[in-house]
Amino acid sequence: MLTFLKVLKTQDEFWEDSHYEYLKHAFNNEIPPYVIDFRFPKGMLVITDPDFIFESYTTKNKFFDKYPRSYTINKKNLGESILFTPSDEVWAQKRKHLSSAFYKDKMQQQLNSIMSTIYDTIQETIQQIKQGQDELDLNEYIGKMILKAVQICIFGVHEQLENLPFIQNGKTELLSIGVMMNRIVSQNIKRSSNIFRINFEILDQYFVGKAEKELEQNNLTLRRFIFDMINQRRQKNKALKPEEIHHDFLNMLLQDDLFKDNDSLMVDECSTFMLAATQTTTTALSNLFFYLTKNETVKTNVRNEIKDIFGKKLISQISKEEWLQKLSLDEMSNQWNYLCMVVQENLRIEPPARRCTPQIVTEDVEILGKKIPKGIPIVFHFLVLQRNAKEWPEPFKFIPERFDPSSKHFLNAEGKKRKPASFSPFLGGRRICLGKTFAENVIKCIAPLIVSSFDFEILKPEHQQRKPPNGVFAEPVYPMKVRLYEQ
Numbered sequence: 001m002l003t004f005l006k007v008l009k010t011q012d013e014f015w016e017d018s019h020y021e022y023l024k025h026a027f028n029n030e031i032p033p034y035v036i037d038f039r040f041p042k043g044m045l046v047i048t049d050p051d052f053i054f055e056s057y058t059t060k061n062k063f064f065d066k067y068p069r070s071y072t073i074n075k076k077n078l079g080e081s082i083l084f085t086p087s088d089e090v091w092a093q094k095r096k097h098l099s100s101a102f103y104k105d106k107m108q109q110q111l112n113s114i115m116s117t118i119y120d121t122i123q124e125t126i127q128q129i130k131q132g133q134d135e136l137d138l139n140e141y142i143g144k145m146i147l148k149a150v151q152i153c154i155f156g157v158h159e160q161l162e163n164l165p166f167i168q169n170g171k172t173e174l175l176s177i178g179v180m181m182n183r184i185v186s187q188n189i190k191r192s193s194n195i196f197r198i199n200f201e202i203l204d205q206y207f208v209g210k211a212e213k214e215l216e217q218n219n220l221t222l223r224r225f226i227f228d229m230i231n232q233r234r235q236k237n238k239a240l241k242p243e244e245i246h247h248d249f250l251n252m253l254l255q256d257d258l259f260k261d262n263d264s265l266m267v268d269e270c271s272t273f274m275l276a277a278t279q280t281t282t283t284a285l286s287n288l289f290f291y292l293t294k295n296e297t298v299k300t301n302v303r304n305e306i307k308d309i310f311g312k313k314l315i316s317q318i319s320k321e322e323w324l325q326k327l328s329l330d331e332m333s334n335q336w337n338y339l340c341m342v343v344q345e346n347l348r349i350e351p352p353a354r355r356c357t358p359q360i361v362t363e364d365v366e367i368l369g370k371k372i373p374k375g376i377p378i379v380f381h382f383l384v385l386q387r388n389a390k391e392w393p394e395p396f397k398f399i400p401e402r403f404d405p406s407s408k409h410f411l412n413a414e415g416k417k418r419k420p421a422s423f424s425p426f427l428g429g430r431r432i433c434l435g436k437t438f439a440e441n442v443i444k445c446i447a448p449l450i451v452s453s454f455d456f457e458i459l460k461p462e463h464q465q466r467k468p469p470n471g472v473f474a475e476p477v478y479p480m481k482v483r484l485y486e487q
């Protein structure tokens, strides 16, 4: 505990996150594959052994489930959504119904809307650069783009939604729904990882103290807003013929037998999708542009791939329609090999969810000779897992060829094939991220549009050496100022 308090005091812009810094400090930067974190009442297992993680996703997966306290702690904002409810029949049925949002034709429509909007945003930015407005915060810029994309996919809304009142430290400010949601996520993470709360399970369902009461109010505001969206949409749809109804997530729920008569369940899943999709995808993309800016050769290779695919010397000549055609799901599976490797390496070097939320085993079970007691919280630490030098030689270097089977970088430090669970940014097994394929496709569609339009200059000299961390569990997020140049 004293070590933890000492670590908390050293927080600065390059501090990773409280949990990771604590482990690094406690083990002198060499975090072992199995750690028991005794800040938790009966200990929490932190695992980074790829063999163990693989077993948990495969042969032992039926014993794994979510840590039940996460459900109780998050019930006020996520209700009965699939994120934290146990892996029972109700969860499986909901997950099956929700998966239909990602069927190929629907996904293609969503991706087309996203690309079209992002293309227009980029054109606006180009105009701003021409007028001298060329400095911005990379995270914020990408965050706004992704929010637009998520909004279109979930609510079918292209225009900016109304600002909502957010309360913090006794003050109310009006925030866009995206900023509001990110703040709520960070308040929720703070609440659930509070060392006092961790040790007093009885507090899980209560909001204690001023800061938590404010969070409770913010959660309510967001949920009420989604309730209103549902009602408005129901009314609007009544006036439309079935073929006129837009394909978005909310309309899918409004037509689904399992959800359509239960507004509360719809709010639960809309909140979860917004929460699960926005910060993760924003982090993945803003990290990508940082690593491309730092790795000129990789950036040039991506641009060369774009030129090859379009058969053009100048990428600025590519029209919106051409982008939509060449970035379609069918073309994506046949072309864009280099881009796909870059996207994977980016998720490897800095997984947007740095670790999973706590899991448990539902009965005492032996995995790789280790007895794992029922109910003890277990966390897989993806950041440590994916920077393991035995599996990923020179782990801090950005090398897309690690994902090219014909490259020497495809092999681990012993020259052998890498262990399958060494790369696991989306968790695995039956609780694998529901939006995995969608998220990967969104990144693959947006990245080339931006790479072909801008060069970024990282303005703060310290950031050129080291990027302040961002992503789920990496709070607070520091701005990363960049200057944009039109390509």
Ligand code: HEM
Binding pocket: 082, 083, 084, 095, 272, 273, 276, 277, 278, 280, 281, 284, 351, 352, 353, 355, 356, 357, 358, 425, 426, 427, 430, 431, 432, 433, 434, 435, 436, 438, 439, 440
């Ligand atoms: C790069 C982007 C993304 C990453 C890295 C990511 C990662 C993850 C991870 C690690 C989990 C496990 C959560 C846990 O630890 O409990 C998860 C779950 C989930 N994700 Fe994602 N995610 C991404 C994007 C998305 C998107 C775009 C959506 C929806 C459109 C989505 C929907 C979900 C849902 C619904 C779950 C819960 C699944 C269940 O428990 O059955 N994610 N994601």
